[in-house]
Amino acid sequence: MADFEFAAPVELDEALRLLSGTPGSRPLAGGTDLIDQLNAGRRTTGLVVDLKRIPVLMRLDVDGDGLHIGGARSCTDVQQHSAVRADYAGLAEACGLIGAVQIQNRAAVAGNVCNAAPSADTIPALISLSAHAIIRSQNGTRDVPLDEFFIGPGQTVLNDGEILEELVLPTPPDSSASAYLRFIPRNEMDIAVAGVGSYLEVDPNSKVITRARIALASVAPTPVRAREAESHLEGKVLSDEVIDEAAALAPNSASPISDVRGSAEFRLELVKVLTARTLRKCAERIG
Amino acid sequence: MAKIQITTTVNGDERELLVEPGWTLLRMLRDELLLTGTKEGCSNGNCGACTVILDGRTADSCLVLAAEADGREVTTVEGIAFGAELNVVQDAFMQDASMQCGFCTPGFIVSTTALLRGNPAPAEDEIRLGLAGNLCRCTGYDKIVKGVQDAAASLEKQGARL
Structure with missing residues (x-):
């Protein structure tokens, strides 16, 4: 690996000072992407700042604002958290699909977000659950809805000196559920050919869908919302038929390429099928 | 630096x-x-x-x-071993010949030990999923899975935990 300096501050302010004072410096969360990139020479840096000793970046708790996932918390921690398993099932499913156990134990959910791969598994789940990115720098804090966080493959709205302090997911109401599914040609240890995260919220009495969020991975330069499908669902009574109608609209929001993992046509078909399956899972979970 | x-x-x-x-x-x-x-x-x-x-x-x-x-x-x-004494995973891998060239074996033994600490009686699909991050280029996976099952069985027999 090329030379760089290393710091592991315990105060957030110290980390922000170091990162803003050294152009090209990199924050280190789990390291499963960054260390590989540095090792392979795909990225160079003068300074790596480890964030895992900063308590606020390791927070994982629920309060009145919802679920807080600190910027350095691992996929394993998030997946095993009781509130995540109970109320954010789509996110727990996505965390359990990234790499294998060794990777999930290190990789941070926020790191998966900041690496901004169009195929990242946690991102559609987080977007479907209306996650917000709390971005912090020496200049202050800004709050960006996660569906506005990505600007291209590997590109986010983060500027030099800014870090993703935490992800905040509002508490879902009782009559709601989420699900994430991806397609890979193997059983595990692979990158999504396509992935879909869905969230449904219904009126408990009438079963009218009051809110629908569907986010797609690996079918555009950034994760995208299937807004046409969402609009089709909202205001209608939840049924198999309305799910199939929405699923048929979901590919309209995708603009996939053909590559080694799959053709564009295949990906469009996958979006339809995975949208239908995740919506059905949501419907089953709502009960 | x-x-x-x-x-x-x-x-x-x-x-x-x-x-x-x-x-x-x-x-x-x-x-x-x-x-x-x-x-x-x-x-x-x-x-x-x-x-x-x-x-x-x-x-x-x-x-x-x-x-x-x-x-x-x-x-x-x-x-992983207890001094000169092998742990049950190492022992089972030896008994079952859960290796071919052996290069991947230390990683499999460490992962299996951690797996059995969390889940002392895993089903076959839990073993395969739990060890998905360990690759054997000789592709001798069936004997590795058998080694893990036998290690779990001897833990149960001994009433021991790793």
């Missing part, structure tokens, strides 16, 4: 080390501590040959910086 002083507990012993920021934990274990049971395979987190237990959880040591191990606890395959 200036070296960094770290203190890391390795296989139960507290070690003080000077490491370069660019060193991985894998390099520190192999080249500084001469713990060569931890193998370098792909160096990018796919193969699991370099698996160690870091603060109770498995990690690919090729994707951890040595400096990150400051104040942490690391167990390598050398620390």
Whole structure:
């Protein structure tokens, strides 16, 4: 690996000072992407700042604002958290699909977000659950809805000196559920050919869908919302038929390429099928 | 670059080390501590040959910086055995010949030990999923799965935990 300096501050302010004072410096969360990139020479840096000793970046708790996932918390921690398993099932499913156990134990959910791969598994789940990115720098804090966080493959709205302090997911109401599914040609240890995260919220009495969020991975330069499908669902009574109608609209929001993992046509078909399956899972979970 | 002083507990012993920021934990274990049971395979987190237990959880040591191990606890395959006595996983892998060339074996033994600590009686699909981060290029997976099942069975018979 090329030379760089290393710091592991315990105060957030110290980390922000170091990162803003050294152009090209990199924050280190789990390291499963960054260390590989540095090792392979795909990225160079003068300074790596480890964030895992900063308590606020390791927070994982629920309060009145919802679920807080600190910027350095691992996929394993998030997946095993009781509130995540109970109320954010789509996110727990996505965390359990990234790499294998060794990777999930290190990789941070926020790191998966900041690496901004169009195929990242946690991102559609987080977007479907209306996650917000709390971005912090020496200049202050800004709050960006996660569906506005990505600007291209590997590109986010983060500027030099800014870090993703935490992800905040509002508490879902009782009559709601989420699900994430991806397609890979193997059983595990692979990158999504396509992935879909869905969230449904219904009126408990009438079963009218009051809110629908569907986010797609690996079918555009950034994760995208299937807004046409969402609009089709909202205001209608939840049924198999309305799910199939929405699923048929979901590919309209995708603009996939053909590559080694799959053709564009295949990906469009996958979006339809995975949208239908995740919506059905949501419907089953709502009960 | 200036070296960094770290203190890391390795296989139960507290070690003080000077490491370069660019060193991985894998390099520190192999080249500084001469713990060569931890193998370098792909160096990018796919193969699991370099698996160690870091603060109770498995990690690919090729994707951890040595400096990150400051104040942490690391167990390598050398620390899995009880002195000269093999642990049940090592024993079962020997009995079942759960290896061909053997290069992936230390990583599998470390991952299996961690798996059985969390789930002492895993089903076959739980074993295969739990070990998905360890690759055997000889593709001798069936005997590895049998080794894990036999290790779990002898734990049950002994009423022991890893």
